[in-house]
Amino acid sequence: MESAVKSGALLSLEDLHPSSPFFADGLQEYSSETALAIIVDGSAKLKVNTNHLRDLSFRAGSIYQFIGELHIHQPENEAILQARVGRNVDGIDLNLYHQSLQLVRQFQAERTGNRMAQ
Known part of the structure; x- marks a missing residue:
């Protein structure tokens, strides 16, 4: 039996650091051979596996x-996002x-605080 996919959370790359609870469990580079992109936001970097994406060109x-x-x-x-x-x-x-985030x-x-107080 397959497990259900958990709901997502809105994150910026700066949220993904080793002490972040999300880490615990602009495009800089892209390789069409490996379908791996490296995206950067400030000093934060993340590898993104894009092999499931279609009709998206990278620049x-x-x-x-x-x-x-x-x-x-x-x-x-090492964190890799499977896009x-x-x-x-x-x-x-x-x-x-x-x-807005x-x-x-x-x-x-x-x-969440209101629900816990009830």
Whole structure:
């Protein structure tokens, strides 16, 4: 019997660091031979396996958004996102996007806190 896929969480690359609970369990480089992309946001980097994506062309310097499962490979503690969905989001206001992530998290924390208080 297959296990159900857990719901996702909105993350920025800066959220993915070894002390992050998400780590525990703009495109810089792309190889069409391996279908691996390396995306960068500030000082944070992440490898993205894009072998399931179709009809998405990659350009260095462009901004992309992905949805998928994060896999941590041991013993090097390397994170690779297995992308299921990806899109080019060139033109997005990244500062506004990061602010919206903070607001969503704040709202979710308040909702979770309200449920626990009931």
